[in-house]
Amino acid sequence: MNVEMIRNSDLQETLIAMADEDQRVLKELSDAGELPSDAYHPVMRSVHEWNAAKLKSIIEEHGWPDRSIAGEKGAEAAWLIAQHSVSDIEFMQKCVVLIERSLRDGNVDGWQLAFLRDRVCTLTGQKQLYGTQFDVDEGGWPIPFPIDEPDEVDQRRFSVGLNSLQERISEMHERERARRRSAQASA
Structure with missing residues (x-):
């Protein structure tokens, strides 16, 4: 197995774990009746901001983690993290540009x-x-x-x-x- 495949597998697993945590917290807060709410729930906000910071560092190292880099499930996880980065609209706008490029290349x-x-x-x-x-x-x-x-x-x-x-x-x-x-x- 080559190093690139191992790195991509690790990246995919990292992204999926981040998205899974997002969805786990969302379900937990929803089941507890704390979501939906008028205000941005502080626990959800914390997860979203941590995930956004991690995705930023991934992008700096690898570019947009599309399916050519992170596999299908990793690319979907990266999208979910960007979609939930609502406290950093500038970052979300940057992700739109990166996804547009990956879409043109057929990788999302x-x-x-x-x-x-x-x-x-x-x-x-x-x-x-x-x-x-x-x-x-x-x-x-x-x-x-x-x-x-x-x-x-x-x-x-x-x-x-x-x-x-x-x-x-x-x-x-x-x-x-x-x-x-x-x-x-x-x-």
Whole structure:
């Protein structure tokens, strides 16, 4: 086994462990009823900031950890970490540029760019392009944040491998119905 394969395997494992910790803490806080909340939960913030700092050092050493460097699961983990780096929008913007480059090279999936670009847009008060980011209406139902040129959103979504916006809205509504049924059953 060559050194490059070992390094890539280690990098992939590191990224996956970071993303797994993010998801573990998210589930733990959600199960405890502490999320969702209006404020950025300090424990979640701590995990996100630690992961972002580690991802920055990985990028400095390796470049964007796409599938050519970190494997499929490592690349997805890197995306998740960038997606959750909400306290450092400048870093998220840098990640958008790096993911765009990797997408052109065929080393990431288009949905990763769509979700991260939309997240940056919504966090900076701009309209999103792909309709991946959702808010909730007065009744607590998911609705997409404002979309730039909404008549073209499905074309943009299809170009990166996403389903139609209406299908995604239906999925989000079904998820909310399931959450409500579960909450009622627990009450």
